[in-house]
Amino acid sequence: MPYLVHTLQKYPEIALFLTLGVGFWIGNLKFGKFSLGVVTSTLLAGLLVGQIGIKLPSALQATFFAMFLFSVGYTVGPQFIRAIKSDGLPHVIFSVIVCVAGTATAIVLGKMLGYNAALTAGLLSGGYTNSTVLGVATDLIQQSGVSRAQIQGALALLPISYAVTYPFGTVGSSYLLANIAPKLLRFDLAKECEQYERDHGGRTAVGTTAYREYSARAFRVTNPSLIGKSVREVEAFFNHDIFVLRMRNGDEAAIVDCTRDTVVTEHAVLAVSGSLTALLAHEGQFGPEVKDVPLLDFPTERLDVVVTSKEYAGKTLGEIIDTLFDEPGRGVFLNKVTRSDVSMPMERETRIQRGDVLNILGARQDVAKIARVLGYADRPVEGSDMAFMAFGIVAGSLVGAFTIHVGGIPFSVGTAVGAIVAGIICGHLRSTMRTFGYIPAPAIWVFNNVGLNGFIACVGLNAALGFVGGIENYGLSLFLAGTLVTIVPLLVGLVVGRYVFKFHPGILLGACAGARSTTAALGSLQEVAKSNVPAIGYATGYAVSRLMMALLTIVVVRVF
Template sequence: MWDYITETLRANPALAIFFTLAVGYWIGTRKLGSFSLGAVTGTLLAGVIIGQIGIDISAQVKSIFFIMFLFAVGFGVGPQFVRGIATDGAPQALFAVVICALCLLGVYIAAIVSGYGPGLAAGLIAGSQTISASIGLATDAINTSGLTPEEAKAQLDLIPVAYAVTYLFGTIGTGWILAFLGPKLLRTDIAAACARYEREVLGGAKKDSNFTSAWRAREMRAYRIREGGAAVGKKIAAAEAMAKGERIFVERLRRGGELVQTTPDTMLMAGDVVAVAGRREVLVNLLGQGEEVEDRELLDVPVEAVDVLITAKELDGVELGTLATDPMSRGLYLNSIRRGAMSVNIPLLPGTKLNRGDILRVVGAKAQVQRFVERAGFADRPQTITDMVLVGLAILIGGLIGAYVLPIGGVPITLSTSGGALIAGIFVGWLRTVKPWIGNVPQPTLWFMNSVGLNVFIAVVGISSGPTFVAGLQQAGFGIFFWGLFATGMPMILAPLIGKYLFRFDDAINLGCCGGARTSTASVAMVGEVAKSDVPMLGYTVPYAVGNTLLTLWGLVIVLLLV
């Protein structure tokens, strides 16, 4: 039976890849406390083990899936990347450049001092910075570096060795440094800093305040307005405005037994029955002696919840407190704001500013939602069809640009087709926030391209390097682990200090900027747990977009520096 399985896997490499993915994802989901290896590391380890039987896989397989992965990465970070470079996110974008440069410097120092070649250095930067995508660009760079095929293979076999040895602390160490050492470096109580930021910068509302409730709560009830009630003789807009600091809306009206079409200028009269949305206690106070009644027909208001992609230029930088008073948001309730490639949740506070490319989850009557969509952007309703014309042409054009070779000092410099796909993804991802009708890549497809695309590449790397992995580990020695500690720790210890004293970031968002620059979502989540606040996420998205792009490119750069 064992001989049959091994011979079948050797003869059918596709089965070996799927077997590796299944085992890798299973390993990646196993948890020790709150820590898990993740799918990428699990797939690499599974590939190394399965690859011991000796399986030959065409290099074109991993190239196809890696290009698909890089396009998806670029598509996701495009809006925040461009915003960071072009607008008020520039300081955070520049900060990310500085931190990424320190990450590259740490690996370069380790390589020079220890005499590591491009293979170990590429694996070190991928593992210590937990940027698996850099392996692909490093592979392309080594293959086109002028090394003999034997020398290139020897270097390529060392990449997964260094990656596997240094990834563990790259993940755990970054989170520990930022969440627990970071506040001490800043000499601040991060929870108090976030509370102050919410109070002073974001409009004085706490997370459980009436503002948040007013944006999120939606309860519709029917009331009969009694003679002498506070709303009698007032226009609907004026009656709604009586609830200071709250957002309530008269959705429908019955007068004399008939449903009446209303506008904000419709006058309310005693005896009217109104369907009002808002917090119940506010509704009672607003309507004075209002009598709650049962009127199913009146309350039968078609309501929908829609994700709205913000593309309107006039909403870029607008605070939620201002948007709440704009007629375009009348009758709407905001459930969440998601931002960036990782769709991080942004706190719903009065001073929170919208960015083009944000996705707002709004709830309201269909007509009101449609009115908001027409002014704000694009209704990002669930879709199942991917615009493959857009994806295919974008990857082609990006690949053609990236494949161009520019010889400098005898060294062939090229982004490679993979780097070109990344740049194409960034451009198309940004373009969609300006012209959303050009095409779409649904979130499930993006997940497949991101996760499966990368892990097929990693599976092939692991399977191909399996037979030489042990020998490579012996060659690398235990010192690679300690250099991983240095390459991970040095930038992350300096980052909070650079953010505080050079860039003058507020302590509340400083550590979020640090985690974003290192593309470590887990570390910022840990900071948020310590801070008991989502505020650190406000500093995450722009540095993440820049950091994800640069750290991926560092796989190419470190090879060019060492060849």
């Protein structure tokens, strides 16, 4: 044991990874329906391991947190900007009201109980289940200009307050929203969500589906009307609903990739593609369907193509289809058109702009031809645009660190707020200009989870020695204050959302969970509702709360 303690003290990076390992392990365990969660488990593990006296540099802590904040902003940026500009504005205003209610509750309780900035910020972070508050408060306290001893004392209280209040913040909000709120407001959540799905096009499929809108099949030609005709004539015969891609002139003959001038011979086997509706409608007009694996064994690709070509930007969708989906893109199908991640109407009159994304499906070589003409092939890659991320954090942090003096008092939003705003802007830019800034979902998961929990581990290890005394001094009153910070903004949200904004019940509860950035509550809601409808309200609320709570933390620290 002395050897282990000495080694951890000498090499604190080992203590950091030990804390992360224990935190992720314990946090993913479930005791019935209850789970501590990775963040709380990591904090407790850090407080435990840190009892032997571990100190990590503040720069490491800040680096982890900047990674986390940027990844959060990058993820929610498109939703946030879209909500600000579109009819999601009521959800934005609703989320701001809930955030302000939670912050005001923490400030009032902090004043009543004689707490300082650190205890109040930790109370808000844990009771409101928003870890962003913890990091922003840490950043602001470190830049406050007070003595180093005062800073260390304050930073020791932050994780104590967070650790005491977070468990009820998670469990309490989940139970209140999923089980108590429907009874208080007198509605059946499952029935309301089922009705919403019927009114808005049915239940959204979860995961993959066996259904395929477009397919390819092999037919042996026995219809005399088709023999001796060119592929152009055959496709015209079927009103261009289907396309002839490949042909075999006999069972042992070589396979030919068809052009518009290829002639269909007697007993030829054709590989034809089209929508499932078209194939079913016309299958009897070829001849018998056959199993010809080599004929159908050609590579296909579903690809997002970003329109950057000046020639095609500004044209209607109909003009592009008539020009490109005849030659060179014969047999390529248009699945979806999106603009800033929003689906556009699939109508011939829809005018395509630069930056719009066309999702197309077809033989790989034909898909590649269209991509070269239209602009940029946005294929998923394993690598991340790290320069985009790094320069984004630098720019946001420089702006956040800029300080102005009003009446001799320094004001700045802090580097943490700068990082999350930079992430929001960069995420929005990526959604509108898809030729740069790609960060794969697995990489975002690492930046988000390792960034947040690496920061939490540093906080726990550095604050461990003052933890026990803090619990003895503030435990019970702090816990009770945390329950109020959890409950009050939820009650405000339920009343305002139901009677002022008149949200659909399922969307209202999801919006309350999102405004508190409580993923556990969303999971409970979806389980009770047997539906994904609550996620509609959650998305905007989550995006807004991440930024709002970072900004409101500045208010908390300044007030105290």
